[in-house]
Every structure is written in C-alpha cells, then in structure tokens.
C-alpha cells in the first residue's frame with residue numbers, strides 16, 4: 101500500500117482557476133479577493149464581521165493586543181493546546197493561567213475555569229481542540245472577554261457571549277489557504293481594531309502618519325484569499341465527507357476495547373479536523389505506531405501539554421504534574437489519518453494495522 105498521509109488538502113480545478121484569476125489581475129495583495137473571502141466567510145459562520153490574517157497564530161496575537169492585554173494581566177487558557185494558544189498571551193507579557201482538561205475529550209474543563217476566575221483575569225481563551233466546541237454558556241456571565249481558539253474547528257459558529265473566534269487555514273485544516281487565518285466577531289469596534297493592527301496599526305483609510313497603534317503586517321495576500329474562496333465554496337461538501345469518514349472509522353473501531361473514540365459524532369457541531377482516539381495504555385499505542393510505521397501510515401501524537409515546554413515552565417512556574425488530566429490525555433492519544441478524499445479501503449487498512457498492533461502488544 102502506498103503511503104497514507106495524516107492529512108492532505110482538498111485541491112481541485114476550482115482552486116487552480118481562482119488563483120489564476122489573481123495572478124492574471126496583477127493585484128496580488130490588498131485587492132478584492134481578501135474582501136470577498138471575508139464577506140463570504142462571515143456569511144458562512146453567520147457573523148457580522150470577518151478579518152483575514154496570514155495565520156491563526158497572528159489572529160490570536162492581534163486579538164490579545166486589541167483587548168489591551170498587558171503586563172500585569174492574566175489570561176485563562178487550556179493546559180492542552182497548540183503552542184500558539186499560550187504564545188499569544190506571552191507576547192503581551194501577560195500571565196497565562198492554565199486550566200486542566202476533561203479526561204475524555206481534551207477540552208478545557210469549565211469547572212476549572214470557573215475556579216480560576218478573579219479580577220485579574222482579563223480574557224478567557226478556550227480552545228476547540230480536534231474540532232470539538234467548548235460549551236461557553238456558564239462562562240459568559242462573568243463579563244470577561246472570550247476569544248475562542250477555533251483554529252481546529254473551521255465553521256464553528258460564534259457562541260453567544262464570545263467576542264471572537266479565530267480560525268486557521270494551515271494545510272492540515274478542513275479548508276486551507278496554504279497559510280492563513282480568519283477572525284470573526286459581531287463587535288464592529290473590535291473588528292476595526294483588528295483591521296488596523298493587522299495592517300501596521302493604520303486607520304481604516306490611512307494617509308501619511310495616521311497610525312493609531314503599533315501594528316504588524318499580518319495581512320493575507322489575495323493569492324491565499326482566492327484559494328480560501330474556492331475552498332469555502334466546497335466547504336459544506338468537505339465537512340460532510342469528513343463526517344462520513346469519521347462515521348466509517350467509528351463503525352470499525354467501536355468494537356475494539358483497547359481503543360476509545362474521542363469525538364461525539366452525535367454532536368453536529370463537531371467540525372471534523374482529524375481523527376483522535378485514546379489507546380488503552382502506552383504499550384498498545386507504541387505497538388500500533390510500530391505497525392503504522394511498518395505499513396507506511398502517517399500518524400500524530402497530538403500536542404505536548406503546554407507546560408511541558410521548558411520556556412513555558414520557566415516563565416510561569418507551572419509543572420506538568422499540575423495538570424494530570426492533560427498529561428494522561430497526551431500520553432494515550434493517537435491521531436489517525438483523515439483527509440477529505442480518504443477511501444474506505446484506506447480506512448480499513450488503518451484499522452487493520454491498529455488491530456495488528458494490539459495483537460502484537462498482547463503477545
């Protein structure tokens with residue numbers, strides 16, 4: 101069997117055609133494609149405003165900056181996420197307050213968040229890990245701005261009480277722009293601030309010397325936006341196909357007691373990003389990995405919990421032992437291949453290798 105990749109972007113004729121249009125137009129940046137992508141994206145998720153940026157990371161950064169997060173502030177985030185979820189807090193010289201996760205799905209534990217609320221907390225940054233959405237209903241009453249790291253949950257709606265969602269379009273995501281991100285919000289002033297920060301801190305129609313803040317160049321180019329538009333046009337279909345693949349995996353894995361399926365497929369809000377499962381123990385995971393490597397199947401072990409990074413420990417003083425659920429989750433996690441045009445034959449091959457890995461571990 102030829103290699104089964106962990107992810108593969110869905111690139112079709114429409115993507116090529118749209119990019120060609122930009123190249124032909126000669127306006128490769130600050131042109132109409134970015135605006136079109138923003139408008140169509142806002143409509144897709146049912147939001148008033150969408151602001152395109154050049155990565156999910158830069159989207160998170162300017163959200164923190166736009167909130168005015170600074171040195172003596174604290175921001176709550178999950179102990180289990182991609183490193184950008186904490187770097188955006190550290191860039192502002194603010195203090196991250198990590199909360200442990202749920203054991204079953206890796207999402208931030210809402211009771212832990214509630215336990216850490218204080219006057220010093222200036223923002224909450226939950227993470228929609230593996231396309232699952234955190235239930236924010238109990239957090240909105242605190243009046244603290246909530247920025248959701250939705251980099252893995254393309255299409256997730258902005259929940260009531262959340263200020264913004266930040267999506268990412270790296271090629272392992274449900275839709276891609278190569279590199280890119282999008283922030284959605286219903287707050288006009290916040291959107292304007294974001295537009296300014298992504299473009300050197302300029303005012304909307306800036307003239308010479310009309311900067312309003314220290315900004316960045318986090319703009320998305322029209323080439324990336326054109327790809328984004330073409331991807332968005334087939335997004336419903338992409339999400340549907342990925343749901344189908346997730347169900348096929350589920351049907352084949354549900355009778356294997358050594359493997360626990362993480363995603364709740366009955367929850368229609370789950371946007372299938374990858375295919376995370378929990379292995380019964382690290383021995384079994386190791387044995388499955390060995391089988392995958394033998395059979396040319398790509399996999400991922402997900403993220404290390406954030407406090408495993410030495411510099412995060414040094415700055416924050418936290419230790420991995422402070423977040424036992426995130427640690428256990430990370431040690432048992434295995435992410436299986438997931439891409440939109442994955443065939444049933446490929447899914448069956450992955451599952452066969454899992455079964456063989458389990459048999460090997462037991463002998």
Ligand SMILES: Cc1ncc(COP(=O)(O)O)c(C=O)c1O
Pocket residue numbers: 155156157158181182184185227229249251252268269270280281
């Ligand atoms: C949870 C999470 N947050 C943030 C990011 C950063 O997005 P980007 O790679 O577009 O900067 C990612 C990217 O994979 C992510 O998975």
